[in-house]
Amino acid sequence: MNIYGVLAIYKFEMARTKRTLVQSIVAPVITTSLYFIVFGAAIGSRIDQVEGVSYAAFIVPGLIMLNLLMHSISNASFGIYFPKFVGTVYELLSAPVSTMEVVLGYVGAAATKSIILGLIILLTASFFIDLQIAHPIIGLLFILLTAVSFSLFGFILGIWADNFEKLSVVPMLLITPLVFLGGSFYSTDMLPQPWQSISLLNPVLYLVSGLRWSFYEIAEVNVLVSLASILVFMFACLGIVFYIFHTGYKLRL
Amino acid sequence: MNAVAEPILTVKNLNKTYAGGFQALKDINLEIRKGEIIALLGPNGAGKTTLISTICGIVRPTSGEVTVAGYDIIRDFRKTRAIIGLVPQELTTDSFESVWNTVSFSRGLFGKAPNPAHLEKVLKELSLWDRKDDKIMTLSGGMKRRLMVAKALSHEPSILFLDEPTAGVDVSLRKDMWNIVSELQQAEVTIILTTHYIVEAEEIADRIGVINNGELILVEDKNRLMQKMGKKQLLLDLSESVSSLPSSLSQYNLELSDDGYQLIYTFDTQSKNTGITSLLDDLKLANFHFNDLNTTQSSLEEIFVNLVNESSRA
Numbered sequence: 306m307n308i309y310g311v312l313a314i315y316k317f318e319m320a321r322t323k324r325t326l327v328q329s330i331v332a333p334v335i336t337t338s339l340y341f342i343v344f345g346a347a348i349g350s351r352i353d354q355v356e357g358v359s360y361a362a363f364i365v366p367g368l369i370m371l372n373l374l375m376h377s378i379s380n381a382s383f384g385i386y387f388p389k390f391v392g393t394v395y396e397l398l399s400a401p402v403s404t405m406e407v408v409l410g411y412v413g414a415a416a417t418k419s420i421i422l423g424l425i426i427l428l429t430a431s432f433f434i435d436l437q438i439a440h441p442i443i444g445l446l447f448i449l450l451t452a453v454s455f456s457l458f459g460f461i462l463g464i465w466a467d468n469f470e471k472l473s474v475v476p477m478l479l480i481t482p483l484v485f486l487g488g489s490f491y492s493t494d495m496l497p498q499p500w501q502s503i504s505l506l507n508p509v510l511y512l513v514s515g516l517r518w519s520f521y522e523i524a525e526v527n528v529l530v531s532l533a534s535i536l537v538f539m540f541a542c543l544g545i546v547f548y549i550f551h552t553g554y555k556l557r558l
Numbered sequence: 559m560n561a562v563a564e565p566i567l568t569v570k571n572l573n574k575t576y577a578g579g580f581q582a583l584k585d586i587n588l589e590i591r592k593g594e595i596i597a598l599l600g601p602n603g604a605g606k607t608t609l610i611s612t613i614c615g616i617v618r619p620t621s622g623e624v625t626v627a628g629y630d631i632i633r634d635f636r637k638t639r640a641i642i643g644l645v646p647q648e649l650t651t652d653s654f655e656s657v658w659n660t661v662s663f664s665r666g667l668f669g670k671a672p673n674p675a676h677l678e679k680v681l682k683e684l685s686l687w688d689r690k691d692d693k694i695m696t697l698s699g700g701m702k703r704r705l706m707v708a709k710a711l712s713h714e715p716s717i718l719f720l721d722e723p724t725a726g727v728d729v730s731l732r733k734d735m736w737n738i739v740s741e742l743q744q745a746e747v748t749i750i751l752t753t754h755y756i757v758e759a760e761e762i763a764d765r766i767g768v769i770n771n772g773e774l775i776l777v778e779d780k781n782r783l784m785q786k787m788g789k790k791q792l793l794l795d796l797s798e799s800v801s802s803l804p805s806s807l808s809q810y811n812l813e814l815s816d817d818g819y820q821l822i823y824t825f826d827t828q829s830k831n832t833g834i835t836s837l838l839d840d841l842k843l844a845n846f847h848f849n850d851l852n853t854t855q856s857s858l859e860e861i862f863v864n865l866v867n868e869s870s871r872a
Contacts, residue, residue: 307636307669309665309666309667309669309670309671309672310666310667310668310669312666313662313663313664313665313666313667314667316663316666317655317659317663320655320659324654387652388652391650391651391652391653392646392648392650393650393651393652395616395644395646395650396644396664396667396709397667398614398615398616399614399615399616399639399642399644400639400667400668400669401635401636401637401638401639401640401668401669402667402669403636
């Protein structure tokens with residue numbers, strides 16, 4: 306294994322975060338704080354508890370998932386798209402690194418950044434509410450699996466995209482609606498039928514539900530179903546990544 | 559160059575057809591010996607960059623086989639790529655990164671443990687050491703070109719591909735680049751370069767390969783090529799203008815300049831009998847008097863143009 310190659314990619318990507326600290330860390334923290342002020346303090350004060358949990362606390366797992374998904378995708382997609390855009394991808398393609406090593410470097414860095422961000426959001430939330438986490442290990446597992454899976458998805462997006470519009474259109478038009486309609490800010494019990502049943506088709510619902518269960522032991526679906534769904538998604542993304550490198554899709558001519 | 563050195567790179571029946579159906583490489587066969595400098599010449603779109611990109615792993619071959627140091631470039635890609643350095647044609651750099659970070663990245667990517675002393679040596683040799691902490695975006699075009707070389711040398715390759723290394727650079731930098739190539743050859747690095755500047759190939763290459771329309775139409779030792787294909791001419795400046803030549807000189811196929819003051823005799827350098835002595839005797843008999851005489855030899859550029867034109871007509 307080319308461990309130096311993996312470390313080179315990983316360090317290079319992590320160094321980019323240092324250069325864009327405001328965009329990578331400060332901006333999401335401010336956005337999250339605004340969510341707490343608007344949804345937690347302003348609107349949340351007029352909402353009774355949701356399934357026995359205060360509204361401000363109820364939305365914490367959803368907010369973490371929202372940021373994890375968005376930043377995992379954007380970190381990984383930009384990480385591989387930028388070398389394609391500026392032409393430095395030639396070096397990656399001519400280097401003695403395997404598919405797995407390239408993925409480890411890029412996806413590892415993107416997932417690391419997202420996990421750090423998720424933990425920072427958790428810390429930010431603790432300033433606004435009295436946080437209690439019933440199953441911290443399960444919670445961390447969900448955060449880890451989500452960060453890795455959606456970083457893989459972002460990596461695929463970055464390879465597929467051939468312009469900046471395509472790079473932003475999937476997170477904006479697909480992920481954001483799925484997160485908002487995936488029970489991040491409400492319980493699906495609050496929805497009338499048939500929307501309650503339709504919500505079950507939203508894959509993000511399973512992630513939010515799983516993470517919320519690890520916090521408060523309340524869930525829309527069984528936690529094992531949530532865990533299985535994220536694993537299926539992760540392996541599907543891995544399969545696509547291997548197909549891309551095997552065929553050279555959009556990378557090698 | 560060591561003429562009997564073993565081949566470090568072998569290309570056999572290599573073909574590349576792009577998805578759109580364009581055949582960029584047609585049955586390329588090539589052997590490159592360890593430590594030599596080979597220049598690949600060819601017009602735009604001839605297939606030079608495709609050939610280099612295929613050997614380096616950027617482009618996938620349609621058929622054929624390429625081995626580097628005895629290893630197949632697909633099956634044993636780790637071994638082959640680890641010993642190859644590539645300086646691409648375009649100045650593709652991560653503008654926001656520092657010089658030091660980008661060469662460190664390149665070294666790591668190619669599987670080498672950190673070695674600050676080696677990177678320092680490379681940057682010093684390329685006059686970039688003083689700028690090691692600067693962002694790439696602050697470097698001049700020439701410095702960026704040298705940085706591309708530094709990145710390619712960061713992992714101590716034994717084969718270096720230079721894809722038009724002096725395209726768009728000034729004369730001074732071009733000479734610097736030739737010096738760098740010369741020093742690398744002394745360090746036994748095999749160098750394959752593509753260039754549009756024939757004078758560059760003439761100056762630094764041991765062998766010349768000519769590619770046109772995806773075909774490698776010739777690979778030859780530079781000196782032998784110039785000797786074999788180069789024309790030599792004897793130019794005779796006459797003291798008086800003449801309007802026509804006597805029939806006694808017809809066997810020499812002489813050319814007469816428009817003003818009638820110069821005779822041009824083209825002869826074969828490889829022939830035992832160049833015909834110069836008998837020509838001079840016959841000119842004397844025909845009562846021609848000269849003010850001056852000199853000889854010229856065709857340049858590699860003329861040979862290249864002739865080869866490409868012949869290949870295109872075929």
